[in-house]
Amino acid sequence: MNLLQRLFPNIDDWAEIGRACIDTLLMLGGSMALTVAIGLPLGVLLYLTAPNQLRPMPKLYAITSLLVNILRSVPFIILMIVLMPVTYVLVGTKLGIRGAIPPLVIGAAPFFARLVETALREVQQGVIEASQAMGASLWQIVRHVLLPEARGGIFAGMTVTAIALVGYTAMGGAIGSGGLGDLAYRYGYLSYKSDYMLVTVVLLIVLVQLLQMIGDRVVARFGRH
Amino acid sequence: MALLSHCPEFHVIRFVDVHKSYHAGGRDIPALQRFNLDIADGEVFGIIGLSGAGKSTLIRLVNLLERPSGGQVFVDDVEMTALAEPALRAQRRRIGMIFQHFNLLASQTVADNVAFPIRLAGERRAAVVRQRVEELLARVGLADHADKYPSQLSGGQKQRVGIARALANRPSILLCDEATSALDPQTTASVLALLAQINRELKLTIVLITHEMDVVRRVCDRVAVLDGGAIVERGSVADVFLHPQHATTKRFVNEALPEESASAHVPYAQVPGRLLRLSFRGDATMTPALGRVARETGIDFNILAGRIDRIKDLPYGQLTLAMQGDRVDAALAALRQAGIEIEELPR
Numbered sequence: 001m002n003l004l005q006r007l008f009p010n011i012d013d014w015a016e017i018g019r020a021c022i023d024t025l026l027m028l029g030g031s032m033a034l035t036v037a038i039g040l041p042l043g044v045l046l047y048l049t050a051p052n053q054l055r056p057m058p059k060l061y062a063i064t065s066l067l068v069n070i071l072r073s074v075p076f077i078i079l080m081i082v083l084m085p086v087t088y089v090l091v092g093t094k095l096g097i098r099g100a101i102p103p104l105v106i107g108a109a110p111f112f113a114r115l116v117e118t119a120l121r122e123v124q125q126g127v128i129e130a131s132q133a134m135g136a137s138l139w140q141i142v143r144h145v146l147l148p149e150a151r152g153g154i155f156a157g158m159t160v161t162a163i164a165l166v167g168y169t170a171m172g173g174a175i176g177s178g179g180l181g182d183l184a185y186r187y188g189y190l191s192y193k194s195d196y197m198l199v200t201v202v203l204l205i206v207l208v209q210l211l212q213m214i215g216d217r218v219v220a221r222f223g224r225h
Numbered sequence: 226m227a228l229l230s231h232c233p234e235f236h237v238i239r240f241v242d243v244h245k246s247y248h249a250g251g252r253d254i255p256a257l258q259r260f261n262l263d264i265a266d267g268e269v270f271g272i273i274g275l276s277g278a279g280k281s282t283l284i285r286l287v288n289l290l291e292r293p294s295g296g297q298v299f300v301d302d303v304e305m306t307a308l309a310e311p312a313l314r315a316q317r318r319r320i321g322m323i324f325q326h327f328n329l330l331a332s333q334t335v336a337d338n339v340a341f342p343i344r345l346a347g348e349r350r351a352a353v354v355r356q357r358v359e360e361l362l363a364r365v366g367l368a369d370h371a372d373k374y375p376s377q378l379s380g381g382q383k384q385r386v387g388i389a390r391a392l393a394n395r396p397s398i399l400l401c402d403e404a405t406s407a408l409d410p411q412t413t414a415s416v417l418a419l420l421a422q423i424n425r426e427l428k429l430t431i432v433l434i435t436h437e438m439d440v441v442r443r444v445c446d447r448v449a450v451l452d453g454g455a456i457v458e459r460g461s462v463a464d465v466f467l468h469p470q471h472a473t474t475k476r477f478v479n480e481a482l483p484e485e486s487a488s489a490h491v492p493y494a495q496v497p498g499r500l501l502r503l504s505f506r507g508d509a510t511m512t513p514a515l516g517r518v519a520r521e522t523g524i525d526f527n528i529l530a531g532r533i534d535r536i537k538d539l540p541y542g543q544l545t546l547a548m549q550g551d552r553v554d555a556a557l558a559a560l561r562q563a564g565i566e567i568e569e570l571p572r
Contacts, residue, residue, distance in 0.1 A: 130324060135346070145330065
C-alpha cells in the first residue's frame with residue numbers, strides 16, 4: 001500500500017476507480033449489445049437494398065445510407081449533446097450509465113452497420129447464386145448463407161466497434177455519464193491530478209488490448225476455414 | 226406426367242421462342258437471339274461456345290436464375306416463366322446445379338454443405354439428413370471427408386461435393402456450368418466419368434455448358450453450338466463431331482483433334498488420287514471393310530491422317546486418304562454399303 005501511495009499520492013480511494021471501471025464495462029456491454037441488435041439488421045438492410053443486390057430498392061437505400069452517413073459524420077461529443085432531449089425521452093435521464101447508452105448506440109450502430117455491409121459484400125456472389133439455384137428464399141440466404149459466410153468479417157467489425165465504444169464512453173465522462181472517462185476528466189484534467197489520468201489511461205489501454213485479443217481469437221476461430 | 230416421362234420422346238426441358246437481352250446504359254444488349262430447343266428425358270445435352278457466346282445465360286434460363294426477355298421455358302411440363310416466387314423455389318429444388326468455381330459454403334463442413342439443400346427443403350430430422358448425406362458422399366467417393374472444410378479439399382474433391390449437394394433433393398435435371406473448366410485434365414476425366422455414371426444410374430437429364438469439345442465428345446449425347454448468341458448447329462454428338470458444318474463448330478472439333486489439324490499442313494496437293502475422308506462409327510469401326518474393298522476393286526489408297534477414339538460409348542474412326550485406280554467410284558459405293566460415311570475433300 002505504501003508503494004501505491006508514493007506512486008499515486010492523490011489517489012486516496014481506489015474503490016472509486018474500481019467502481020468507475022465497472023461503470024465503463026456496464027456502459028460498454030449495454031451499448032455494445034444494443035449496437036449489434038440495431039446495427040446488424042441495418043447492415044443487412046443496406047446490403048440487400050443496394051443497387052444490383054438481392055433486393056435493390058434505390059430510394060430506401062439512399063435514405064438509409066444518408067441517415068447512416070449523417071450520424072457517422074457528427075463527432076461523438078457533439079452527437080451526445082445534441083441527443084440529450086432524445087435521451088431524456090428514451091430513458092428518463094441524461095446522466096449516468098442509462099443516460100449514456102442511447103447516444104452511444106446511436107453513434108455506434110450506423111458505424112457497425114457499415115462494417116456489416118462491407119463484410120457481407122465480401123461473400124462470393126457464386127455462393128449466393130448457388131443457394132438461389134437450390135431454391136433458398138431471401139430469408140434463408142441471409143440466415144444460412146450471408147451471415148455464416150461473413151461471420152469472420154462481422155466479428156472483426158464487432159471488435160473495431162467495441163474499441164470505438166470504449167473511446168466514446170470516455171468522452172461521455174465529460175458530460176456526466178460516469179466511468180473511467182469521468183474520473184480522468186474530473187480529477188486528471190479539472191483538478192490537475194495527473195496520477196489519476198495515468199491510471200485511467202493505463203486501464204483503458206488494458207481494456208482495448210483485451211478486446212482486441214478476444215476479437216482476434218473469435219475471428220480466427222469462426223472466420224474462414 | 227408420370228406416364229409421359231417413360232416415353233422416350235418426352236422433353237424435360239423446352240425453350241419456346243426464348244430470347245434474352247440485357248439493359249445497360251439505357252440500351253438493350255442482345256445476349257441470346259430467339260431460339261427453340263428441346264432437351265429429352267435422360268440425355269446428356271452439351272452446349273458449347275466461346276466465352277461471351279451466351280452459354281452461361283442459356284443454362285441459367287433453365288432454372289430462371291436469368292429471366293428471359295421473351296418466350297417460355299418449360300421444365301417437366303411446368304411453365305417456369307409463369308411461376309410465382311414460392312412455386313419457382315419449389316421447382317428449383319428439382320433442378321440440381323454445379324458450378325465452375327464450386328460455390329461451396331466456406332464456413333460449413335462438407336457434410337453440412339451437402340445437407341444444406343436438404344434442410345432448405347424443410348427436412349428437420351437429423352437422422353434422416355445424416356443418412357442421406359452419407360449416401361450422397363459415398364456416391365461421389367468422399368465418405369471419409371465429411372468433417373473437412375472445403376478449403377481442405379482439392380478442386381476435384383470440391384466439385385464432387387458440389388455434385389453430391391446438387392443431387393441431394395433427388396433432382397430430375399442436373400445443370401453443369403463449366404463444371405470441369407477449373408480442373409486439370411486428369412481430374413476433368415474423373416469428374417466427367419462420375420457425371421456419366423450418375424446419368425446412367427439415376428436416369429438424370431444433364432445439361433452442361435463448356436468451351437471444350439473434348440468434354441462434349443466424352444459424355445454428351447447431343448450438342449448445340451452457340452456463337453454470338455445464336456445456336457448455329459445442333460445434333461447428335463457423332464454427327465456434329467464427324468461432320469461439322471459451321472465454321473465455329475469446325476474450330477472446336479479441330480481443337481479436340483490436334484493430329485488432324487496438324488495434318489492439315491501436309492501438302493495434299495502433291496498426293497496423287499482423290500482426297501477422301503472416311504468416317505466409321507460403331508460396328509463399322511470393327512470390320513476390315515477398306516482392305517476387302519481395295520482387293521475386290523483393285524484400287525490403291527494412301528493413308529494421310531487418321532484416328533480411332535470414342536464418342537461417349539460409340540467407337541469411331543476417321544481416316545483421310547488419297548485413293549487412285551480405275552474403279553474408285555465402285556469402291557466408294559461398296560464402302561458406303563458397309564456403313565462408312567465418305568466425304569470428298571477439295572484439293
